[in-house]
Amino acid sequence: MFQFILKRCLLMIPTLLGVTIIVFLMLQIVPGDPVNTILPADATEEDRLRVEQELGLDQPLVVQYLSWLGRTLEGDFGRSIIKQLEVGTLLFDAMKNTFILAIGAAFFSFILSLIIGVYSAYHPKSWIASFGNMIGLTGVSIPNFWAALLLIGLFSVILGWLPSTGMSGVGGGGGSFDMLKHMILPSIAAGMTTLGVMTRMIRSTVIDLLQKDFVITLKAKGASSYIILMHVLKNCTPTILTVAGLQFGYLIGGSVLVETVFSWPGVGQLIYQAISQRDFPIIQAGVLMVSIVFVLLNLMVDLLHAVIDPRVRHA
Amino acid sequence: MENILEGVNISKSFPIKGFLGKTKGTVSAVHDVSFSLKEQATLGIVGESGCGKSTLARLIMRLIQTDEGKVNYRGENILNLTGSKLQDVRKKIQMVFQNPYSSINPKLSIIDNVAFSLWENGVPKEEARKKALYYLDAVGLPKSYALRFPSSLSGGQRQRVAIARALVLEPEIVIADEAVSALDKSVQAQVLKLFQELKKEFSLSLIFISHDLNVVEYMSDEVMVMYLGKVVEKGPAVQIYSNPHHPYTQALFNSIPSMEVGESTLNNSPINGELPSPMNPPSGCRFRTRCPLVTEKCAGDLPPNVEISPGHTAACVLYERVGNEKVLS
Amino acid sequence: MITENTGQLSNPVILNKEEKEDSRFKEFSRRFLKNRPAFLALILLGIIVISTIMAPIIAPYDPYEGEITNRLQVIGAEGHILGTDEQGRDILSRILYGGQLSLLAGIVPVLIAGLIGGSLGVMAGYFGGMINTIIMRTLDIFYAFPAILLAIGISAALGQGIDNIIIAISIVFIPPVARIAESAVKEVREEEFIEAARTTGAKNFSIIRYHILMNIFSRVFVYCTTQISISLVLASGLSFLGLGVSPPTAEWGVMLNNLKEQIFINPLVTVIPGLFIFISALTINLVADGFRDALEIKQ
Ligand SMILES: Nc1ncnc2c1ncn2[C@@H]1O[C@H](COP(=O)(O)OP(=O)(O)OP(=O)(O)O)[C@@H](O)[C@H]1O
Numbered sequence: 017m018f019q020f021i022l023k024r025c026l027l028m029i030p031t032l033l034g035v036t037i038i039v040f041l042m043l044q045i046v047p048g049d050p051v052n053t054i055l056p057a058d059a060t061e062e063d064r065l066r067v068e069q070e071l072g073l074d075q076p077l078v079v080q081y082l083s084w085l086g087r088t089l090e091g092d093f094g095r096s097i098i099k100q101l102e103v104g105t106l107l108f109d110a111m112k113n114t115f116i117l118a119i120g121a122a123f124f125s126f127i128l129s130l131i132i133g134v135y136s137a138y139h140p141k142s143w144i145a146s147f148g149n150m151i152g153l154t155g156v157s158i159p160n161f162w163a164a165l166l167l168i169g170l171f172s173v174i175l176g177w178l179p180s181t182g183m184s185g186v187g188g189g190g191g192s193f194d195m196l197k198h199m200i201l202p203s204i205a206a207g208m209t210t211l212g213v214m215t216r217m218i219r220s221t222v223i224d225l226l227q228k229d230f231v232i233t234l235k236a237k238g239a240s241s242y243i244i245l246m247h248v249l250k251n252c253t254p255t256i257l258t259v260a261g262l263q264f265g266y267l268i269g270g271s272v273l274v275e276t277v278f279s280w281p282g283v284g285q286l287i288y289q290a291i292s293q294r295d296f297p298i299i300q301a302g303v304l305m306v307s308i309v310f311v312l313l314n315l316m317v318d319l320l321h322a323v324i325d326p327r328v329r330h331a
Numbered sequence: 332m333e334n335i336l337e338g339v340n341i342s343k344s345f346p347i348k349g350f351l352g353k354t355k356g357t358v359s360a361v362h363d364v365s366f367s368l369k370e371q372a373t374l375g376i377v378g379e380s381g382c383g384k385s386t387l388a389r390l391i392m393r394l395i396q397t398d399e400g401k402v403n404y405r406g407e408n409i410l411n412l413t414g415s416k417l418q419d420v421r422k423k424i425q426m427v428f429q430n431p432y433s434s435i436n437p438k439l440s441i442i443d444n445v446a447f448s449l450w451e452n453g454v455p456k457e458e459a460r461k462k463a464l465y466y467l468d469a470v471g472l473p474k475s476y477a478l479r480f481p482s483s484l485s486g487g488q489r490q491r492v493a494i495a496r497a498l499v500l501e502p503e504i505v506i507a508d509e510a511v512s513a514l515d516k517s518v519q520a521q522v523l524k525l526f527q528e529l530k531k532e533f534s535l536s537l538i539f540i541s542h543d544l545n546v547v548e549y550m551s552d553e554v555m556v557m558y559l560g561k562v563v564e565k566g567p568a569v570q571i572y573s574n575p576h577h578p579y580t581q582a583l584f585n586s587i588p589s590m591e592v593g594e595s596t597l598n599n600s601p602i603n604g605e606l607p608s609p610m611n612p613p614s615g616c617r618f619r620t621r622c623p624l625v626t627e628k629c630a631g632d633l634p635p636n637v638e639i640s641p642g643h644t645a646a647c648v649l650y651e652r653v654g655n656e657k658v659l660s
Numbered sequence: 661m662i663t664e665n666t667g668q669l670s671n672p673v674i675l676n677k678e679e680k681e682d683s684r685f686k687e688f689s690r691r692f693l694k695n696r697p698a699f700l701a702l703i704l705l706g707i708i709v710i711s712t713i714m715a716p717i718i719a720p721y722d723p724y725e726g727e728i729t730n731r732l733q734v735i736g737a738e739g740h741i742l743g744t745d746e747q748g749r750d751i752l753s754r755i756l757y758g759g760q761l762s763l764l765a766g767i768v769p770v771l772i773a774g775l776i777g778g779s780l781g782v783m784a785g786y787f788g789g790m791i792n793t794i795i796m797r798t799l800d801i802f803y804a805f806p807a808i809l810l811a812i813g814i815s816a817a818l819g820q821g822i823d824n825i826i827i828a829i830s831i832v833f834i835p836p837v838a839r840i841a842e843s844a845v846k847e848v849r850e851e852e853f854i855e856a857a858r859t860t861g862a863k864n865f866s867i868i869r870y871h872i873l874m875n876i877f878s879r880v881f882v883y884c885t886t887q888i889s890i891s892l893v894l895a896s897g898l899s900f901l902g903l904g905v906s907p908p909t910a911e912w913g914v915m916l917n918n919l920k921e922q923i924f925i926n927p928l929v930t931v932i933p934g935l936f937i938f939i940s941a942l943t944i945n946l947v948a949d950g951f952r953d954a955l956e957i958k959q
C-alpha cells in the first residue's frame with residue numbers, strides 16, 4: 017500500500033510540472049506587451065527598459081519560467097495589476113468560498129442522485145424513474161449559468177424567497193443561517209450537471225448489481241428488501257465514491273460561471289473580474305491553483321479507491 | 332528435389348517489460364530452429380500452444396525481426412533484403428492466419444479485402460478486383476459474395492477469403508498458421524481439402540502449422556515437432572507417425588485419441604507436469620522436467636541431433652550412441 | 661471515410677449495382693429511426709439549424725436595430741413573439757442570427773479536435789513506443805485542468821473573440837479525442853488483418869487509411885458527436901463571461917450576459933436565449949445517443 021501511494025505521488029510530479037508550464041505559457045500568448053499595462057501612456061523608452069528588466073522580461077523564456085516557478089513554489093503569486101494586492105491572499109480567501117459552494121453543490125447533488133438513482137433502479141416503471149431519466153438528460157445538457165439565472169428569476173425575483181447575490185445579507189451579520197440561505201440557489205445551479213451524471217451512473221450501477229447472483233441468492237433465501245438494499249449499497253460504494261470524488265473536482269473547477277451569476281466571492285468570480293480588467297496574474301494564479309487542487313483531489317480519489325478495492329493497487 | 336525455403340539456426344526472444352519499461356526478463360520463443368521446405372511439398376509443424384510456431388511463421392514472414400539465423404529463399408537469405416527486392420520476395424511467401432474473425436478487415440468488402448494486396452503492389456484497382464474475383468472463385472466462394480462484408484460470412488467462408496487473399500499475389504509458398512483450428516470439424520475437412528487442391532492447382536509449397544496431429548498427418552510430407560521454442564524431432568511424416576523417437580513426440584501421440592485402432596503401441600502415459608515458463612526454460616533438454624525417461628545427462632549439455640534414419644532426426648541423448656536407435660520400446 | 665468506402669464499392673467492374681452492399685448504411689438508419697427520441701431530436705435540431713442559417717430571410721426584424729422605448733417586452737408581446745431585449749431589439753431575430761455563431765462554436769471545435777486529436781491518437785496508437793509516450797504523456801497533462809478553466813485561461817490569454825473561443829475549446833477537446841482514438845487503434849492494431857496487410861508489403865500510410873481508420877472511425881465519430889453539446893455549452897459559457905463576440909453582435913451566450921442585468925425588471929427575460937442553448941445541447945445529446953446505439957458502440 018505504501019508503495020502504491022509513493023508511486024502515485026511520484027507520477028504526479030511530472031503532471032504538476034506540466035501544469036505549471038502550460039499555465040506559464042498561457043501568459044506568454046497574451047497579445048500585446050505586458051509592460052504596456054503597467055506603464056503609463058506617456059512613459060519613455062528608458063522607463064520601459066527599466067520595467068522590463070525589473071520583471072525579468074529580457075531573460076530567455078526558460079529562465080523566466082524557472083524564476084516564475086521558484087516564486088510560485090514559495091507561495092508568491094505576484095501582485096494583482098488592478099487591485100494592487102497580493103494575488104496569494106486574494107486567492108486564498110476566494111478558494112475557501114469556492115470550497116464552501118462546492119460542498120453545498122455536492123451535498124445537494126449527491127444525496128438527491130442517490131435517492132433518485134437507487135429508487136429508479138428498483139422501480140424502473142415509476143414516475144420517479146422517468147423523472148430521473150429527465151434529470152440525467154437535463155443535467156448534462158443544461159448550461160449551469162442559465163440554470164442560475166432561471167433560479168434567480170423564479171425564487172428571488174418572482175417569489176422573493178431566497179437571496180440572489182453574495183454569501184451573506186447586507187451588513188454581513190446574518191451568521192451561518194444567513195449563509196445557508198445564500199447558498200441554496202448557487203448550490204442547486206452548480207450541482208445540476210453532477211446531479212445528472214450521478215443519477216445516471218448510480219441507477220445503472222444498481223441495476224447491474226440487482227441482477228448479480230448474490231442478490232438473487234439473497235432473494236431466494238427470503239432476505240428482507242432492507243437487507244438486500246444494504247448489500248447493494250455496500251457493493252456499489254467504491255464506484256460511487258470514485259465518481260463522486262471526480263465530480264467534486266469538477267464542482268471546484270466548474271463553478272466559475274455560477275459564481276459570477278450569484279456574485280459568489282470565489283475563485284470563479286475573481287477570475288471573471290480579472291478577465292474584464294485584463295488582470296492576468298490573477299487569471300494565471302487562479303487557473304494554476306484550481307488545477308493543483310483538482311490534481312490533488314484526483315490523487316485522493318485514487319488512493320481512496322485503492323483502500324476500498326485492493327485490486328486497484330496491483331493494476 | 333530442391334529446397335525452396337530453408338531456415339538456418341533461427342532464434343528469437345522477446346523482452347518482457349516491467350514497471351517503467353525495465354526489462355524483467357526474456358521469453359525464448361524460438362531457439363536455434365532449422366528447417367527445410369522442398370519445392371511443392373508440405374512441411375507440417377506441430378507442438379503445444381506457446382511452443383513458438385506462430386513466432387517462427389512471423390519470423391519467416393519478416394513481421395518481426397530475428398535475433399539470429401537465416402531464412403533462405405531459393406538459396407538467398409531474405410532477412411536482410413530491403414526495398415523492391417524485399418517486396419518481390421514478400422509476394423512469393425504469403426500467409427493464412429489463425430483466426431478468420433480477426434484476419435480479414437470487417438470494414439472492407441470481401442473483394443477489397445483480397446484486392447488490397449494487389450493494389451498495394453501497384454495493380455490498378457479495376458484489374459485488382461478482376462483478379463481478386465478469380466481467386467475468390469478458386470477458393471469456392473460464390474460470385475455474389477464479392478461485395479458483401481465479412482460480418483455476413485461464416486468462419487469457413489472467412490477462411491476461404493483469407494486463403495484467396497494469400498493466393499492473389501501468386502505466391503510460391505503459403506504458410507498456414509493454425510488455419511483450420513478455429514473452424515468446426517466438418518468445415519475443417521473442407522478447408523483442408525481446399526488446401527490440397529489449391530496446392531496442386533497453383534504448384535504451391537506449404538508450411539502447415541497446427542497443434543492437431545491428425546491434421547498435420549493428413550497434410551504433410553515432412554513433419555517438425557516443436558517444444559518450448561526448440562525442434563525436438565523432424566523427418567518424413569510417415570516415419571514420424573509410425574516410429575516416433577523423441578519422448579515428447581511419443582507423449583504427444585499418446586495424448587491424442589488415435590484415429591486408427593491398434594495404432595497406439597506406445598506406453599500409455601500422458602504428458603505429466605506443467606509446461607515450464609518460457610521465461611526461464613530448463614537447461615539442457617527443455618523437455619526434461621516432464622520427460623518420463625529423464626536421465627542425469629539431460630540437464631547438462633544441449634541434446635544432440637541424432638539421425639535416426641536418413642532425414643529423420645531426434646534431439647535426445649537417448650539415441651546418442653550411433654547405431655543403437657532401439658534403446659526404447 | 662464512409663463515403664470513401666461506398667465510393668470504392670460503386671465501382672462495378674464485375675457486378676451489377678443492384679447487388680451492391682449498402683445494407684450497412686440501411687441497417688444503421690433503420691436502427692436509428694427506431695429510436696424515437698433520437699429521431700425527433702434530429703428533426704428538432706434540423707429545424708433549429710436550418711432556421712439559423714436562413715435567419716436573413718425569416719428573421720422578422722433587423723437584429724441590431726431596436727427602439728429603446730420598446731425595451732424588455734415580455735414573451736408574446738405584440739409584434740415581438742419572443743419579446744425584446746434591453747435595447748428594444750427583437751429577441752427572435754437576435755436568436756436566429758446569434759444561433760449561427762453559437763452553433764458554429766459548438767461544432768467547429770469538435771471538428772478541429774477530431775482532426776488533430778484523431779491524428780495524434782492514430783499516430784500514437786499505430787507507431788507506439790517513444791512516439792506514443794511523447795504524445796500521450798503530453799496530452800495527459802491537460803487532464804489536470806478542469807475543462808472549463810483551461811478554456812477560460814486560454815481564451816482569456818488569446819483575447820476576446822469567437823475565433824479564440826473556438827481555438828481554446830479545440831485545445832480542451834484534443835486530449836480526450838486523442839485518447840479514444842489511441843485506444844481504438846491499439847485494439848485494431850492487434851488484429852491479424854493488419855499483419856496480413858504488412859505481409860503484402862503495404863505501406864504504413866495505406867494500412868492506416870484502409871485498415872485502421874475505417875475500423876476506428878465510428879468509435880471516434882460517436883465520441884465526437886457526444887462532445888458537440890459540451891462544446892456548445894462551453895462556448896456559450898465563455899461568451900457569457902464576455903470572452904466571445906463584442907456587442908452588438910448577437911450570440912446566445914452574450915445575449916444572456918446582456919440580459920442578466922435586467923432580470924430584476926423582467927425575471928423571465930433570460931429564458932429564451934438559454935432555452936435555445938439548452939434545447940440544442942439536449943437534442944445533440946439525444947442524437948449522439950442514437951448514433952451510439954445504432955452503431956452498437958459501448959463506451
Ligand atoms: N510479441 C511478443 N512479446 C512477448 N512474448 C511473445 C510475443 N509473441 C509471442 N510471445 C511468446 O512466445 C512464445 C511462443 O508464442 P507463439 O505465439 O509463437 O506460440 P504458438 O506455438 O503459436 O502457440 P499457439 O498454438 O497458442 O498459437 C509464447 O510464450 C508467447 O507468450
Ligand SMILES: [Mg+2]
Pocket residue numbers: 384385386429508509
Ligand atoms: Mg500460434
